[in-house]
Amino acid sequence: GESVGLHLPTLSVQEGDNSIINCAYSNSASDYFIWYKQESGKGPQFIIDIRSNMDKRQGQRVTVLLNKTVKHLSLQIAATQPGDSAVYFCAENQETSGSRLTFGEGTQLTVNP
């Protein structure tokens, strides 16, 4: 079946650097894409989302880019901080499936001081 997946399982960056986490998806019918952050022992935390008719969306220190041509999603974190260390998941949603989210496998981001 169609699924959302990630290119890299781990990413290590220096504090203050910018981080880029990538995601490939295969369901061209997805309407929304969402990035979640999951810290150890906690549930996923909503970071930012983007609708399928958009290419870019910015939040506080985060930017999500969507390239529908190659079915690629990325999360950029500016000035990465130790508190950003976590597993990051991309997820997709189709309006016809209600609230159902399909998650990828996640990328472990480690920020070195």
Next chain:
Amino acid sequence: ETGVTQSPTHLIKTRGQQVTLRCSSQSGHNTVSWYQQALGQGPQFIFQYYREEENGRGNFPPRFSGLQFPNYSSELNVNALELDDSALYLCASSFSEGAYEQYFGPGTRLTVT
């Protein structure tokens, strides 16, 4: 932190037993979804409850069942536990059955021995 709470935090069961997990949704939210997250993987959608009825189901067998109560809290029941059921079970609430923005609880860690 979201307003979604789950109990218990941890649980150890024996293969063949039955288990009930509980979730209280965030105030104002009427839809609850359950996800299973195996170690090192992204959450997998089990099912969603809206207005006390199952409203969408993932690829899980019938021994996974649920309930939603008038106050929108929910239970996940798993019968005839198998070793592969060992996982983190996440509850997520949203303000409607079509809302993709979901708020996750901290999860219940189930270990089946």
